[in-house]
Amino acid sequence: MNFRHAKTFLLGAIALGFLASLAANQINPYWLFIFYDIGIGIVMAVSLNLINGYTGQFSLGHAGFMAVGAYTSAVITNQFGELNFFVANGIFAVSLYAGGLAAALAGLLVGIPTLRLRGDYLAIVTLGFGEIIRVILQNMEKVGGARGLSVNHGYTNLFWTFGLAAVTVYVVASLVNSTYGRGFIAVHDDEVAAEAMGINTTKYKVTAFVVGSFFAGIAGGLYAHSKQFLTPGGFGFMQSITFVVMVILGGMGNSVGVILAAILLTLLPEGLRMLSGIEHLPGFSAERPLGWIGDTRMIIYSLLLIALMLTRPQGLFSFRRKRN
Amino acid sequence: MLEIKNLTVSYGAISALHGITLSVQSGSIVTLIGSNGAGKTTTLKTVSGLLKPKSGEINYEGKNIAGLPPHEIVARGLSHVPEGRMIFANLTVLENLQMGAYLVRDNKIVRRELEFVFATFPRLKEREQQIAGTLSGGEQQMLAIGRALMSQPKFLMLDEPSLGLAPLLVKSIFEKIVEINRERGLTILLVEQNANRALEISSFGFVLETGKITLQGDSVALRQNPQVKSAYLGG
Numbered sequence: 001m002n003f004r005h006a007k008t009f010l011l012g013a014i015a016l017g018f019l020a021s022l023a024a025n026q027i028n029p030y031w032l033f034i035f036y037d038i039g040i041g042i043v044m045a046v047s048l049n050l051i052n053g054y055t056g057q058f059s060l061g062h063a064g065f066m067a068v069g070a071y072t073s074a075v076i077t078n079q080f081g082e083l084n085f086f087v088a089n090g091i092f093a094v095s096l097y098a099g100g101l102a103a104a105l106a107g108l109l110v111g112i113p114t115l116r117l118r119g120d121y122l123a124i125v126t127l128g129f130g131e132i133i134r135v136i137l138q139n140m141e142k143v144g145g146a147r148g149l150s151v152n153h154g155y156t157n158l159f160w161t162f163g164l165a166a167v168t169v170y171v172v173a174s175l176v177n178s179t180y181g182r183g184f185i186a187v188h189d190d191e192v193a194a195e196a197m198g199i200n201t202t203k204y205k206v207t208a209f210v211v212g213s214f215f216a217g218i219a220g221g222l223y224a225h226s227k228q229f230l231t232p233g234g235f236g237f238m239q240s241i242t243f244v245v246m247v248i249l250g251g252m253g254n255s256v257g258v259i260l261a262a263i264l265l266t267l268l269p270e271g272l273r274m275l276s277g278i279e280h281l282p283g284f285s286a287e288r289p290l291g292w293i294g295d296t297r298m299i300i301y302s303l304l305l306i307a308l309m310l311t312r313p314q315g316l317f318s319f320r321r322k323r324n
Numbered sequence: 325m326l327e328i329k330n331l332t333v334s335y336g337a338i339s340a341l342h343g344i345t346l347s348v349q350s351g352s353i354v355t356l357i358g359s360n361g362a363g364k365t366t367t368l369k370t371v372s373g374l375l376k377p378k379s380g381e382i383n384y385e386g387k388n389i390a391g392l393p394p395h396e397i398v399a400r401g402l403s404h405v406p407e408g409r410m411i412f413a414n415l416t417v418l419e420n421l422q423m424g425a426y427l428v429r430d431n432k433i434v435r436r437e438l439e440f441v442f443a444t445f446p447r448l449k450e451r452e453q454q455i456a457g458t459l460s461g462g463e464q465q466m467l468a469i470g471r472a473l474m475s476q477p478k479f480l481m482l483d484e485p486s487l488g489l490a491p492l493l494v495k496s497i498f499e500k501i502v503e504i505n506r507e508r509g510l511t512i513l514l515v516e517q518n519a520n521r522a523l524e525i526s527s528f529g530f531v532l533e534t535g536k537i538t539l540q541g542d543s544v545a546l547r548q549n550p551q552v553k554s555a556y557l558g559g
Binding site for chain 2: 179182183185186188189190192193194195196197198199200253
């Protein structure tokens with residue numbers, strides 16, 4: 001993305017989200033929830049991109065931070081009954097922020113002792129951390145344990161989802177394009193050289209982790225108030241992998257690519273499902289001629305991922321930012 | 325200016341430097357030669373703080389800097405050009421140089437240093453906006469040296485600047501090193517496998533063998549030394 005237009009983009013996206021949310025009752029609810037998933041996917045993928053893409057670390061625990069945010073914000077809004085529109089949205093905003101802060105704190109707690117690790121080792125520790133969060137939630141009776149927590153309010157709407165997605169994209173882009181932010185890319189390109197230049201690489205890595213976790217927490221809050229039911233199992237390792245795939249497929253360290261990947265990977269399984277539901281195709285006499293797609297949907301999805309990685313190992317878009 | 329005393333460094337259980345002692349006079353070019361695995365790179369990495377010493381002292385301008393974190397050492401005016409160039413491949417040439425001045429707060433100084441680097445390496449000026457990963461090997465080496473100069477060092481450590489470069493480029497890089505030393509009065513510690521050239525431009529040399537200093541002396545004398553001749557200078 002050309003950074004000069006970033007602010008215009010931010011305002012545009014928020015305005016668009018606002019207009020769309022006004023028309024939300026005209027949209028088929030099935031699609032509406034897919035749009036929420038897309039927006040949440042964008043927040044998750046773009047924030048993970050700061051850690052895995054730009055800074056070149058490898059976190060496999062992003063869903064864990066999302067869980068922290070989801071449960072925190074859900075617990076907060078569950079304290080309240082029915083409220084009028086403005087108060088409700090105010091409380092929702094506060095709860096999202098609190099969820100983000102809780103996740104950021106978790107990120108800091110994990111970050112400081114572990115970010116001295118590199119590559120695979122860091123990946124394993126973050127994976128372990130994600131699992132710890134899941135197991136803790138599973139055993140916390142106050143939030144329903146393994147039975148799950150129902151969220152009383154469905155506050156999530158297009159405005160919040162895409163507004164916050166735009167804010168995430170904007171913050172990550174501003175951070176990485178600032179003079180300070182070049183440190184992230186320097187750490188990514190060569191940690192030893194960055195250290196030799198006097199860059200405090202641990203500080204950069206912890207910053208990336210904390211900011212990334214903050215937005216994962218916010219995405220968690222959006223998720224909680226969209227699905228209105230949370231189970232610890234929903235934030236497992238496989239969920240983290242989905243976000244990592246978005247980052248890798250989009251092209252590590254390329255925001256536009258990662259956004260497209262988040263959209264694509266959310267739509268693809270649904271699209272395949274719809275394809276299988278087609279009643280009649282010209283030339284076919286059978287009912288639901290593409291029904292087999294529905295049965296093998298996830299296999300096709302996996303094969304498409306493999307094909308994409310084979311043909312574009314650098315991601316849909318590659319990392320290099322400018323060319324002369 | 326720099327005095328290393330009985331420095332020992334180990335990687336886990338394996339000892340890489342068994343107590344080396346060397347000193348570098350202010351304003352001079354001193355070279356450290358030796359074969360693969362002798363401990364040359366380890367020495368530089370320890371001085372710049374990338375490795376922690378097991379024991380011994382590194383006195384820089386009278387203060388022991390052994391074990392300090394790298395950013396504090398850079399702030400004291402020691403700059404390290406790591407082996408294999410290690411430029412930031414995804415940043416532009418200009419951004420790479422600006423990263424070198426990471427600890428310099430004053431923009432005027434950054435601009436002045438930038439001018440000096442561009443004057444020394446006009447090629448970098450031509451490629452200012454190019455992504456550094458697309459530069460040729462020689463240009464990347466110039467960039468790595470230029471980047472190290474941006475932190476306003478008083479003491480520059482160069483690790484194998486001739487590595488993987490064509491002979492003509494090696495010659496020009498070495499000329500630049502002499503130029504930087506003369507024009508800026510910069511003290512330089514040069515690690516090289518190309519012992520011939522390194523001894524040509526330096527005033528003093530140390531020979532490192534499997535973690536120990538085995539020989540030292542005037543570069544001119546070292547070049548005449550039969551041992552050095554047969555081991556490092558090709559007869």
